[in-house]
Amino acid sequence: MSKPKGxxxxxxxxxxxxxxxxxxxxxxxxxxxCMERWGYRQxxxxxxxxxxxxxxxxxTSDRKLFKLLNSxxxxxxxxxxxxxxxxxxxxxxxxxxxLPLRLSYHANVFRSxxxxxxxxxxxxxTGVELxxxxxxxxxxxxxxxxxxxxxxAGVSSFKIAMGHMGFLNGxxxxxxxxxxxxxxxxxxxxxxxxxxxxxxxxxALNLEPKLKEQLExxxxxxxxxxxxxxxxxxxxxxxxxxxxxxxCAVFEVLEAYGVSEHVLIDLTMIGDFSYYTGxxxxxxxxxxxxxxxxGGRYDNLLQQFGRSLPATGFALKTxxxxxxxxxxxxxxxxxxxxxxxxxxxxxxxxxAARLRSMGQNVVTLLLPEDRAGASAVSAGATTDQAExxxxxxxEEGGGR
Amino acid sequence: MSKPKGxxxxxxxxxxxxxxxxxxxxxxxxxxxCMERWGYRQxxxxxxxxxxxxxxxxxTSDRKLFKLLNSxxxxxxxxxxxxxxxxxxxxxxxxxxxLPLRLSYHANVFRSxxxxxxxxxxxxxTGVELxxxxxxxxxxxxxxxxxxxxxxAGVSSFKIAMGHMGFLNGxxxxxxxxxxxxxxxxxxxxxxxxxxxxxxxxxALNLEPKLKEQLExxxxxxxxxxxxxxxxxxxxxxxxxxxxxxxCAVFEVLEAYGVSEHVLIDLTMIGDFSYYTGxxxxxxxxxxxxxxxxGGRYDNLLQQFGRSLPATGFALKTxxxxxxxxxxxxxxxxxxxxxxxxxxxxxxxxxAARLRSMGQNVVTLLLPEDRAGASAVSAGATTDQAExxxxxxxEEGGGR
Numbered sequence: 001m002s003k004p005k006g007x008x009x010x011x012x013x014x015x016x017x018x019x020x021x022x023x024x025x026x027x028x029x030x031x032x033x034c035m036e037r038w039g040y041r042q043x044x045x046x047x048x049x050x051x052x053x054x055x056x057x058x059x060t061s062d063r064k065l066f067k068l069l070n071s072x073x074x075x076x077x078x079x080x081x082x083x084x085x086x087x088x089x090x091x092x093x094x095x096x097x098x099l100p101l102r103l104s105y106h107a108n109v110f111r112s113x114x115x116x117x118x119x120x121x122x123x124x125x126t127g128v129e130l131x132x133x134x135x136x137x138x139x140x141x142x143x144x145x146x147x148x149x150x151x152x153a154g155v156s157s158f159k160i161a162m163g164h165m166g167f168l169n170g171x172x173x174x175x176x177x178x179x180x181x182x183x184x185x186x187x188x189x190x191x192x193x194x195x196x197x198x199x200x201x202x203x204a205l206n207l208e209p210k211l212k213e214q215l216e217x218x219x220x221x222x223x224x225x226x227x228x229x230x231x232x233x234x235x236x237x238x239x240x241x242x243x244x245x246x247x248c249a250v251f252e253v254l255e256a257y258g259v260s261e262h263v264l265i266d267l268t269m270i271g272d273f274s275y276y277t278g279x280x281x282x283x284x285x286x287x288x289x290x291x292x293x294x295g296g297r298y299d300n301l302l303q304q305f306g307r308s309l310p311a312t313g314f315a316l317k318t319x320x321x322x323x324x325x326x327x328x329x330x331x332x333x334x335x336x337x338x339x340x341x342x343x344x345x346x347x348x349x350x351x352a353a354r355l356r357s358m359g360q361n362v363v364t365l366l367l368p369e370d371r372a373g374a375s376a377v378s379a380g381a382t383t384d385q386a387e388x389x390x391x392x393x394x395e396e397g398g399g400r
Numbered sequence: 401m402s403k404p405k406g407x408x409x410x411x412x413x414x415x416x417x418x419x420x421x422x423x424x425x426x427x428x429x430x431x432x433x434c435m436e437r438w439g440y441r442q443x444x445x446x447x448x449x450x451x452x453x454x455x456x457x458x459x460t461s462d463r464k465l466f467k468l469l470n471s472x473x474x475x476x477x478x479x480x481x482x483x484x485x486x487x488x489x490x491x492x493x494x495x496x497x498x499l500p501l502r503l504s505y506h507a508n509v510f511r512s513x514x515x516x517x518x519x520x521x522x523x524x525x526t527g528v529e530l531x532x533x534x535x536x537x538x539x540x541x542x543x544x545x546x547x548x549x550x551x552x553a554g555v556s557s558f559k560i561a562m563g564h565m566g567f568l569n570g571x572x573x574x575x576x577x578x579x580x581x582x583x584x585x586x587x588x589x590x591x592x593x594x595x596x597x598x599x600x601x602x603x604a605l606n607l608e609p610k611l612k613e614q615l616e617x618x619x620x621x622x623x624x625x626x627x628x629x630x631x632x633x634x635x636x637x638x639x640x641x642x643x644x645x646x647x648c649a650v651f652e653v654l655e656a657y658g659v660s661e662h663v664l665i666d667l668t669m670i671g672d673f674s675y676y677t678g679x680x681x682x683x684x685x686x687x688x689x690x691x692x693x694x695g696g697r698y699d700n701l702l703q704q705f706g707r708s709l710p711a712t713g714f715a716l717k718t719x720x721x722x723x724x725x726x727x728x729x730x731x732x733x734x735x736x737x738x739x740x741x742x743x744x745x746x747x748x749x750x751x752a753a754r755l756r757s758m759g760q761n762v763v764t765l766l767l768p769e770d771r772a773g774a775s776a777v778s779a780g781a782t783t784d785q786a787e788x789x790x791x792x793x794x795e796e797g798g799g800r
Contacts, residue, residue: 004450006705007492010476013446015489018503021442037756039735039763041418042425046522047447047478047508048413048466050404066448068468071512076410078447089415092407098785102763103418108447112471122446137766256746258753305406335439346656353658356437363439363502366537385498 012113012121022330023322024124027153028106030328031126031316034152038145040104040128045085047108051075057084057304059274064111066121078110083275083298083313086129091305099132099309106318120319126153127295127315131302134310136246139279139297140253146293146314147259150283153316154327157286160262161222163269164247164279165296167231170240171218175211186215191270195219221267225251225260231267243278250279271296281314288324292317335361337386341370344392351390367393412513412521422730423722424524427553428506430728431526431716434552438545440504440528445485447508451475457484457704459674464511466521478510483675483698483713486529491705499532499709506718520719526553527695527715531702534710536646539679539697540653546693546714547659550683553716554727557686560662561622563669564647564679565696567631570640571618575611586615591670595619621667625651625660631667643678650679671696681714688724692717735761737786741770744792751790767793 009015016024032042048068049055052075055065060080068076079085082105090101106126113119128145130138143160150158168190172183182205189198202215217234221227228248232241247265254260271280271294280296295314302309321327336355340348345366352362363386409415416424432442448468449455452475455465460480468476479485482505490501506526513519528545530538543560550558568590572583582605589598602615617634621627628648632641647665654660671680671694680696695714702709721727736755740748745766752762763786 004452004474006453007488008450008453009446009488010448010450010470010474013448015446015493016444017493018441018443021444024444025442037759037761039761042421043418044416044421044424046409046413046415047510048410048522050408050410052404053406053408066468068466070410074404074410088407088409093415093417110447122448135766135771137764141764253745257749258746345653346658349657359437361437361439364537364541366535371535 010121012119014120014122019330019332020322022332023328024318026328026330027318027321028124028126030152030154031149031318032104032106034148035104035128035145038102038128038141038148040102040145042104042106043086043089044105044107045079045082045089047078048076049079049085049088051077053305054079054084054088057087057275057301059083059272060111064113066110066112079107080111081109082107082125082127082315083129084301087302087311088305090129090131090309090311091302091307095307100138101131102128103131104128124318125315126318127313129311129313131311132309133312134297134299136249137253138310139246139250139312140257142295142312142314143250143254143263143281144257144259146281146283146295146316147262149316150285150293150321153318153321153325155283155285155292155321155325156327158262158283158292159264160281160283161264161266161269162247162250162279162281163265163267163271164243165270165276166243166278167235167240167247167267168218168270170237170243171214171235174235174237174240175207175214176205187270190218190268191272193268218268221265223265225265227265227267247279275301279312285321285325287326288320290317290320292320292325333361334385334387335363337363337365337389338392339365339367339389340392341367341394343394348390348392351392367391370394410521412519414520414522419730419732420722422732423728424718426728426730427718427721428524428526430552430554431549431718432504432506434548435504435528435545438502438528438541438548440502440545442504442506443486443489444505444507445479445482445489447478448476449479449485449488451477453705454479454484454488457487457675457701459483459672460511464513466510466512479507480511481509482507482525482527482715483529484701487702487711488705490529490531490709490711491702491707495707500538501531502528503531504528524718525715526718527713529711529713531711532709533712534697534699536649537653538710539646539650539712540657542695542712542714543650543654543663543681544657544659546681546683546695546716547662549716550685550693550721553718553721553725555683555685555692555721555725556727558662558683558692559664560681560683561664561666561669562647562650562679562681563665563667563671564643565670565676566643566678567635567640567647567667568618568670570637570643571614571635574635574637574640575607575614576605587670590618590668591672593668619668621665623665625665627665627667647679675701679712685721685725687726688720690717690720692720692725733761734785734787735763737763737765737789738792739765739767739789740792741767741794743794748790748792751792767791770794 055077058080066078113121185201231244275298276296277299278297282291283293285292293316297312299310338352355362455477458480466478513521585601631644675698676696677699678697682691683693685692693716697712699710738752755762
């Protein structure tokens with residue numbers, strides 16, 4: 001255990017310099033404004049929650065939660081997502097509000113990374129939750145809003161892959177009923193997009209050819225709306241059929257939104273949150289292999305907080321967008337420099353105030369030759385950073 | 401140790417409902433934009449820092465720091481202010497940037513409150529640091545910017561009390577040289593504004609009348625610019641004289657800014673941050689007894705991170721402003737409700753997109769009579785929340 005050096009910060013944590021903050025803030029503002037246009041209102045929840053409530057309800061594995069103890073010895077966690085905290089708020093502070101509830105957020109979340117190289121332990125998510133509506137319209141609304149949000153964030157080229165937990169659950173239960181461990185193993189192969197591993201797991205089951213083919217056929221269920229037809233043919237499970245009917249209805253609403261060109265149906269896709277119960281989706285930008293947004297329906301989470309309500313939502317992975325997508329280009333606005341002699345200080349500062357009130361960025365500087373003693377401030381350095389230099393020198397009227 | 405209920409959150413932590421978030425976001429945006437006009441660029445630092453570096457350098461007492469351990473057993477802290485983290489960044493990532501550096505932030509900070517009633521364990525600060533300039537101009541700039549920031553935050557009636565650590569240190573060292581414990585005791589009386597306690601501490605020193613009077617006279621050093629003259633007469637210490645000359649120069653620059661009407665000189669004032677070395681100030685709003693902003697000069701902090709540079713800055717206590725000051729009034733913008741039958745969905749959603757692109761907030765709803773099964777969504781409830789209702793009913797052309 002070596003002592004950290006003075007200027008070090010913990011592994012996985014990050015400083016954002018002004019240029020990156022400008023980009024992050026622009027995305028944050030554009031996306032939150034977009035969500036507001038769709039009727040979503042922002043909430044803010046605490047950074048710290050109880051482990052026994054929000055910590056357990058979150059889908060983050062226990063070893064990835066940041067834990068601490070309060071003075072009473074109760075275990076607390078740093079939030080690992082916003083869905084569980086918002087479920088808590090909906091079940092308490094907002095319990096008398098009319099349904100459906102449309103809520104948005106932009107927040108930092110935490111995952112303990114155990115010193116894995118290159119992973120972030122703290123990062124930003126910008127998202128929504130739509131609570132109290134179980135219809136395909138509601139699922140389509142969050143997918144359409146995810147598309148609008150990605151566009152607002154400057155992501156121009158992307159695809160949304162949309163699946164359904166119920167289809168896979170129904171089909172697996174039909175083919176290998178009750179074999180929970182084997183079902184989980186197959187799902188993990190799909191979750192990790194490890195199709196070789198998935199096929200090996202099928203082989204290991206020693207199924208009769210028809211059943212084996214049923215499981216292998218899942219891998220082909222990726223594409224346009226026609227996937228729904230193929231999926232229906234593949235399974236005679238009620239749950240699978242209901243799920244596909246719902247997904248097909250969601251797709252039709254997305255056609256009405258005029259955004260279905262961005263959407264693929266992908267029944268091999270499993271959302272990586274354990275609380276998903278229905279439709280799930282992920283967004284992929286052209287520049288990046290890992291998703292820039294993810295979402296889905298979670299109809300059983302709120303009852304853990306004492307209020308049984310259906311809900312659906314998504315979050316943008318905002319850090320991946322600022323780092324990996326060449327969407328929003330920030331032009332740094334250089335300030336005007338106003339430098340002055342002590343005599344003309346009031347005149348110079350009045351001009352600075354006038355320019356600022358017009359929206360100009362202005363920095364002011366007492367002329368170095370008028371400064372007492374040695375100063376760290378170099379006039380040359382400061383003028384280099386300025387777009388324009390206005391000088392109120394020692395002679396009246398001079399310098400401008 | 402009782403198990404928390406499902407909907408509970410830890411003591412001292414807070415949920416912000418949409419109405420309060422609107423107010424907080426408006427203040428945040430207005431103040432950060434104001435700071436940008438003055439040439440300050442935003443940075444973001446991690447929520448978590450090393451205890452041995454930023455934790456120790458912060459002015460928060462050890463028992464008020466939130467601590468946790470990483471997987472290597474190193475102690476981490478949740479940041480308790482932004483001044484120490486920014487000093488770390490200035491000494492590392494920004495070490496090659498030209499001086500002076502003007503940096504701004506809006507961030508949440510943490511103080512362990514040991515279950516004290518009514519105190520917040522997590523709250524927001526919005527502030528700046530001006531690094532690399534030790535002149536009175538720099539101190540005046542941050543005071544003038546604090547005034548502009550309070551105005552941008554909607555605080556209309558306030559006073560800034562401005563003091564100087566060096567004056568008090570010089571005077572105390574002159575009157576009771578080397579008596580560190582006694583000096584600290586007197587300072588604590590002033591810090592807590594406990595003037596009775598301060599006088600008792602003086603009595604306990606058994607000083608000759610002239611020295612006793614010198615210490616008592618400090619309590620009268622509150623008022624306008626004339627306080628500087630009285631202060632100079634009170635002490636023959638070099639440090640006190642230098643400090644008063646600096647403070648007087650700061651006041652003169654504030655006169656040139658045209659904001660000295662907001663400023664009182666108060667030499668009884670001690671900033672509550674242990675790292676302050678020079679001018680300190682606090683802002684008081686008419687509505688509140690406790691300060692809404694505080695700041696000051698800290699010329700010795702950066703050397704703890706390996707870079708010796710003078711610095712000055714301030715932070716707004718943003719939560720006190722949202723809760724205690726009746727400045728910014730947020731009018732909730734009710735959305736337009738567009739409800740539709742399945743047949744006319746595309747038409748309705750196209751109209752929703754058009755209105756949103758014009759800046760209107762719009763929520764959409766499939767007409768309840770067209771919904772399958774029991775739904776939690778009540779049409780009546782939704783129409784109550786809308787400013788206007790547009791219906792695309794089952795008959796073509798009807799409803800609008």
